[in-house]
Amino acid sequence: MNTKERILAAVLANQPPASPLPNIDSFKGTDQDLISTYSDVFTTIGGSVFVVKSLAEVEGLIQETFDCTRRIITTLPELRDVSDRIELYSAEVMPHSFEDIELAVLEAELAVAENGAVWLTEQRMGQRIIPYICQHLAVVVPAERIVPTLHEAYEKIGVGDYGFGAFIGGPSKTADIEQALVLGAHGPISMTVFILESEASSTTSYPGE
Template sequence: MNSRERILAAVKQNQPPLSMLPDITMFGVVESDIAAKYSEIFTGIGGHVIPISQLGEITDILPQHFDTTKRIVTTLAELGDTAELISEDSDPHSFDDVEVAIIKARLAVAENGAVWLTEDMMGQRIIPYICQHLAVVVSEGSLVATMHDAYVKIASEDYGFGGFIGGPSKTADIEQALVLGAHGPLSMTIFLIKA
């Protein structure tokens, strides 16, 4: 047994006892209009919310908000006529010129405006981080009130890579001036599908 194996064996042998998770029921929040709350919070963090009734409406809305002469990609087969479908087999480096990426979220959180994205929904891990503008389709039925609710939902999911994204990329490090698009998408739009 080498030194690495001895160290790992010692760590494994000296684990603290398991303890019960704390009771978080006191954080339960009931929203009377969760879609309105989500829209308010997401808009407040620099995002845009566009209510739609069906996916097909996105085709008509895109030219009003984005430069459709540039590269638009999507993971949604229903938008295959409007945007290039992302292939899992593509080289991630080939997405360096994406203007708009349209993907679907598993859920969205009203308290902070975040969306939960997993790798299978992204098509490629790099997509929501490298595009100039990120557009995410969220169903009203997938909205949850708090991050506690979100973690309950995703706890039983099987995913390799996932992340919460809350609005466009931003920073206020320099002179306390808010800069959008600092290290990721310049803008983030939610296409909120009505239930």
């Protein structure tokens, strides 16, 4: 047994006794209107929210809101099916080629009402650089995947199988000591969330389900 093995064996032999996790029921959210709560919070952190019934409606809002003459990419095949202006992500494309993305449209695993964040995994991003290098980020989240608090979000994502994931809340921003807020400082200039009320528009389950 070498030195490393002896150290690890000593650590393993001196583990503290197991104890039950604390009860966190008091931190769980209430039966508030999650769509309204999420929309209010997300708007206050610099984002935009649209409640939609279909991906076709999402495509129409994209045309109204963004410059469709520039490159738009998505990881949602259904969205590509309703618009030939949108490029479907391909794993065969080199990551360096994503430098000119004007808008990225991704689907979130879930959203959190209390802070406006969405949970994106690498499977949803396609390539992990996409939600950070694009000029504008748009995220589609089915309404039934909005949870009240981060505690409930972690209960759902804790059993997921993913190599990389991140909570993203609003456009990138920074503020100096003079309280001057700058949006789009080191990432997307804007972030838009489309809350999809039609459950039939998505077949994706929570991580681990």
